[in-house]
Amino acid sequence: MINVDIFLVTYLSISSAMSQWYGLRPDSHFTPIRCKEQYVASLLHCAALGGESKDVRFSFNLEHKYCRWNCTNTLLNTTETQNKDWSLYVIKEKRNAALMRPSTASSVYSNDPSLWGTQYATDGLHSFYKNTHIFESRLETSPWIMVTLDGPLLLSFVRVYNRGDCCGERFHDVAFEVSIDRASFEQRGFFRGPGVTGRMEEVLLDYPAIGQYFRMRITQGSSNYLNFEEIEVYTPY
Known part of the structure; x- marks a missing residue:
C-alpha cells in the first residue's frame, strides 16, 4: 500500500543537484493520453523516468508495476478521471x-x-x-x-x-x-x-x-x- 503522506525524491538533475518531490494526488481534472508506458522495478523507478523527462506528473500501477509518463493531459469537467488501478503523482506545489x-x-x-x-x-x-x-x-x-x-x-x-x-x-x-x-x-x-x-x-x-x-x-x-x-x-x- 502506498502511503499518501509520503513524498518521493525522484531524481538528481544532470545540470544541478535539485531534487523534485512528487506527492500522491487522489483525483485529478486531467486525464492522460498518448503516454509513454513500460514495466518498471518500483515506484521510485517510475518517478525517475518522469523526472528525467521533466514531467510534472506521472502514474504508477502498483499491481502490474507499470509506469506512465510523458503524457499529453486533456482537461475534463469531472474529477472521475483517475483509473483506480493507477496512482497519480504530481510535483509538490505550494501556491x-x-x-x-x-x-x-x-x-x-x-x-x-x-x-x-x-x-x-x-x-x-x-x-x-x-x-x-x-x-x-x-x-x-x-x-x-x-x-x-x-x-x-x-x-x-x-x-x-x-x-x-x-x-x-x-x-x-x-x-x-x-x-x-x-x-x-x-x-x-x-x-x-x-x-x-x-x-x-x-x-x-x-x-x-x-x-x-x-x-x-x-x-x-x-x-x-x-x-x-x-x-x-x-x-x-
Whole structure:
C-alpha cells in the first residue's frame, strides 16, 4: 500500500543537484493520453523516468508495476478521471504565484484590454468556467506576456490553459523566462508544441528558476499571436 503522506525524491538533475518531490494526488481534472508506458522495478523507478523527462506528473500501477509518463493531459469537467488501478503523482506545489498579480504584454489584440487584456491571464478563470475571457496579443514576430510576482521566488513549474474555442496551434516555441530586476531575463523552460485547442500544458522549469518577473515569449516564426486562457506559475515552498 502506498502511503499518501509520503513524498518521493525522484531524481538528481544532470545540470544541478535539485531534487523534485512528487506527492500522491487522489483525483485529478486531467486525464492522460498518448503516454509513454513500460514495466518498471518500483515506484521510485517510475518517478525517475518522469523526472528525467521533466514531467510534472506521472502514474504508477502498483499491481502490474507499470509506469506512465510523458503524457499529453486533456482537461475534463469531472474529477472521475483517475483509473483506480493507477496512482497519480504530481510535483509538490505550494501556491500559484501568478494569481491576480499585475501583468503586461508586448501588445493586446485590437488594442482593447477590456476584451483581450493581460488581466484575464491571471484571474483564476479558465475552461471550467463559462464565458471565460482570454488574453490575446496582436500579430507579432515575438509576442510576450510578463507577470510581476510578489518578490523574488523559487519557481517549480508552469501550467498554461490553451484557449478552448480554436487556434491552439498558435501556442508554440514558447520560452519561459525569469528575471530578478526586469532588465535581464534567463530562459528556464521551453514548450515546443504546437499546442492543441482546449488542452492544458505543463512545463517543469530548470533549477534554479528564481525571479520576481516571469515572462512567456514566442521565439520562432514571423507572424504569431500569443493567446491562452490562464497561466499558473507554481512555487515549491
